[in-house]
Amino acid sequence: MSAFLELRNVxxxxxxxxxxxxxxxxxxxxxxxxxFIAIVGFTGSGKTTLISLIAGLIQPDEGEILLKGKPINGPGPDRGVIFQNYSLLPWLSVSGNVDMAVKQVFPKMTKTDRRNHVEHFIKMVNLHPALHKKPSELSGGMRQRVSVARALAMDPEILLMDEPLGALDALTRGSLQMEIERIWRESKKTVLLITNDVDEGILLADRVIPLKPGPRATLGLNFPIGFTRPRDKATINADPNFKKERNAINSYLMEIGKHRVVANDTKYDLPLLDPIIPGAEKRLFNPRTNL
Structure with missing residues (x-):
């Protein structure tokens, strides 16, 4: 029997x-x-390219990607994508942004059922008081919650998260990490998280898999995460196994990082240029100052 999601020599x-x-x-x-899988790696190693391939936004040159045994040949509602930049329409409210996605996926749903469906997922991310607010009236963390609600409301087979918390401050990021863990337990969705934060991967995932540095990046060792759920960040931080897991993954990343290859080592000889200072020529030849 094939795996739920499978990438073969991609x-x-x-x-x-x-x-x-x-x-x-x-x-x-x-x-x-x-x-819940977390892919961790260096900036520029190809993590976003990997998530874009699974989302069907781009096609592989070689190999194949299968979801439930069927090839992925393009984007589809069976894959919900959450990007780092929120991707919200500024002229629509919170409910409007979620509703627009739901209408596309469930065109036959009645208006009443659709409204109840939308509000259910907005409540799931604790945003019901902001139901009618526009993105400009929301904080970064609240906007990301809208993105999560929109993706979940589409009822995808798998949730793809491309560094969704990377642009947030530490406190908001920590809060949303726990929200994502809770939502995952409630929704039972398959999740693939792209992150450059090892601690985040350990907190949220069942397995953490490093992506080796590019070019020609490939996946490294699997690191199973054995902490019981629900997970509490403070409890995990105090667990000696957490430090053991973190050190193992970080040591592996540091080791493979030694072999990073510069994709383009072309050197360019640039001319030496003096800065142009406005009025400098006039001052240079001013006989009254003798400069």
Whole structure:
């Protein structure tokens, strides 16, 4: 029996000719239904490219990606994507942003059922008091909650999260981490989280998988996370196994980081230029100042 999500020898390049760069090479991954997987890695290693391939936003050059045994050939409502930049329409309210997505996925749903459906997921992310507010009236954390509610309201088979908390301050990020863990337990969705925060991966995921540095990045070792759920951040931080897990993953990342390859090592000779100071020429030849 095939896995819920499966990537088989997936590779992806960008550019043409001598400027062509292999971003990902021979990516193999299996994810079971209901699993929470965290992919961690360095900036520029290809994490967003990986999530875009699974979302169907771009196509692999080699290999195949299967969801429930069927090839992914483009975007679809079976995959909900949560981006770092929220991607909300500024002229719509909280309910309007969620409602627009629901109408696209469930066109036959009655207006009353759709309103109840939308409000259910807005309540799930604790945003019901802001139901009629526009994105400009919300904090960054609240906007990200809208993105989560919108993705969940589409009832996808799998939730893809591309560093969704990276732009938030530490306190808001910590709060939303616990909200995401709670929502995952309630919704039972399969989740693939892209993050550069090892602690975040350990807190939320069943498995943490490092992505080796690019170009030609590939997945590294699997690190199973054995903490019981629900997880409490303070309790986990005090657990000696947390430090053990964190040190193991960080040591592995540091080791593979030693072998990072610069994608383009072309050197350019730049001219030496003196800064232009407004009025400098006039001052230079001013006989009254003798400058």
């Amino acid at each position: 590779s992806k390049s960008f550019g043409q000719g001598t400027n062509r760069v292999e971003v990902l090479k021979n990516i193999n991954l299996t994810v079971e239904e209901g699993e």
